[in-house]
Amino acid sequence: MDKTDLNRFIRKVLLALVPLYILLAFYLWSDPFKVVQNYDSFYEDGKPSYVTLDVDYVSTSTFDKYNKIYRYDSFVMGNSRSIFYEVDDWMRHLDDSSSCFHFDASAESLFGIYKKIIYLDSRVPIKNLLFVWDASILLQTERREESHLYFLSPQLEGYKRWFAFHSCFIRTFFTPRFLIAYCDFKISGQMKDYMKREGLLNDDPITYSLKYNEIRHDIFEEEIKAGTYYNEKRMKVFYDRLSKEMYSEAFIGEKQIKMLKEIASVLARHRANVKIVISPLYDQKKMAVEDIEILKDIFGENVVYDFSGKNEFTEDYRNYYECSHYRPHVARAILDSIY
Secondary structure (H helix, E strand, O other), rough: OOHHHHHHHHHHHHHHHHHHHHHHHHHHHOOOOOOOOOOOOOOOOOOOOOOOOOOOHHHHHHHHHHHHOOOEEEEEEEEEHHHHHHHHHHHHHOOOOHHHHHHHOOOOOOOHHHHHHHHHHHOOOOOEEEEEHHHHHHOOOOOOOOHHHHHOHHHOOOOOHHHHHHHHHHHOOOOHHHHHHHEEEEEEEEOOOOHHHHHEOOOOOOOOOOOEEHHHHHHHHHHHHHOOOOHHHHHHHOOOOOOOOEEEOOOHHHHHHHHHHHHHHHHOOOOOEEEEEOOOEEEOEOOOOHHHHHHHHHHHOEEEEEEEEEEEOOHHHHHHHOOOOOOOOHHHHHHHOOO
16 A cells, blocks of 8 residues: 555545544533533532433542532441431431531442542541441442443542543443434433433432432422322332241351451541441341341441341332332431431
């Protein structure tokens, strides 16, 4: 290939890549996952977010931005179930000077919680810590990278995985299903049935407190009060449970114990008031006695509160939005019982 042919080939390749450049520029400009630009708030109170965000990144970035203002010292940590432990309810049991923050993540892992505790250790005094845990958290001892929704914030690892973090979001953006739905939405300005049905976008409005980094789903509570929430479609997710008590297999091993002990050590240095809630899940599986004993041995007998299995909360489907998330009044009752 002579120089003329080579130049012609290069021009053709560059021309063929123009659509890619345009889409990449559109990604950087529109920033659908809010990981490129700087935001005072990732959510607008009372409005939908439309694109589901990486809650781990939202929590960490919001903490970084507002900690100097609010001087946080009290934290709720866990997966999406932890958001229903509302700060106003928690504050009734804390010192008036406590400054609270939801440091949650979607499908949170023990690895993620460990990284957050290490991150906080050198930055703030930790006065109160409310852990909302279940088996799905304690089982995970490695970072999760199978989805942009679960990617650990690069800040938590000293920005060592900054490139991997952003590569994950760019790949997600170029996924045909998401790209088509997102472009359709941006051009038409309309939320269409297929976007929500396939979980690509969501137009449910949320109530959001920036100070606490707290999301509430008040619209669901309003529907429940009006008697319209538990309709035929939503009732389909509430399956029948076995009448006998079911126990999970013991799963806390060496990796978990090492992380749990390091977490406990950090919190002991801070003399933190720690509470660990084992969530009352709809599946009614009781956490293994061996695992509960390990948690009590590491953190203290009066720190761990096990609400798993069959009890007043798990018996009634009306205590749940669906078979995964229980409602704020359940969290409120749990707080009242453990403090």
